Amino acid sequence: MADTAARLYLITPVLEDSSFAPRLAEACGAGSVAAVLLRLAPADERSLINLVKALAPAAQEHGAAVLVSSDGKADLANVAARGGADGVHVPGDPALVRELRERLKSERAVGVGAIRTKDDAMTLGEAGADYLLFGEPRPDGSLPSLESVVERASWWAEIFETPCVAYAPSLDAVEPLAATNAEFVALGDAVWTHAEGPAAAVKAAAEILERQEATR
Known part of the structure; x- marks a missing residue:
């Protein structure tokens, strides 16, 4: 059981260039963001490495870890290592997770959704996954029910380390x-499309988590 408040994990839209960096910095600058998943549009490895180099500091300078994912064929482990990211995030394929764990050792995180x-x-x-992500949007944009995600996260958090x-x-x-x-609560569009901007959304979410901790 977690004995501290859940921390925030932000998931970006699919990114093709570095123009998102200011919004990322605004969100992470609001504090309380533990990690950010950069969802990168498919591209060649060199382009992805340069994109990570351009985007990652916007989060890392505010203390957030940066993970990368991409649906393309590029070597994510290489992109993360050479781009300066803190880890990779991949779909639930045990063989791939084992391979990445072996290659990245304990130097970078391997997350799974x-x-x-x-x-x-x-x-x-x-x-060997470092964390599991439950309830994110499916490829077609649909979502599992909130009840099912609550059930799955409760089950996992109670039993597993x-x-x-x-x-x-x-x-x-x-x-x-x-x-x-759950150790982390992830937010995507709820932050990036917030009427008052990403920082306001992050602050609102952080306040909810603080209240939640206070009632334990």
């Missing part, structure tokens, strides 16, 4: 997900 079943989650945890991240499609979902004892 797109997890379908509880059995898959356990297999991925055993394969490997941290989990629970995806909140809205700020309203932050409180019930934090109550699962």
Whole structure:
């Protein structure tokens, strides 16, 4: 069981260039952001490395770890290492997770999403994942029900040591997900499309998490 408040994990839109850096800096500058997942559009390896070099400092300078993902064929481990990211994030493939764990050793994190079943989650945890992400949008943009994500995160957080991240499609979902004892609550569009800007969204989410901790 987690004995501290869940921390924030931000997921960017799919990025093709470095123009997102100011918004990323604004969000992370609001404080309380533990990690950021840079979702990179498919490109050649050199372009992805340069993009990570341009974007990562906007988060890292505010104390957030930066992970990278991409649906392309580029070598993510190489992109992360040469681009200066803190880790990689991949879909739930145990063989891939084991390979990345072997290559990255303990120097960089390996995060996993797109997890379908509880059995898959356990297999991925055993394969060496540093965290599991539950409830993020599917490739077609649809979302699992909030109830199912709460159930899955609660189950995982109660039994397993490997941290989990629970995806909140809205700020309203932050409180019930934090109550699962998940170590991290992830936010995507809820931050980037917030009417008052990313910093306001991050501050609002952080306040919810602080209130949640105070009631434990």
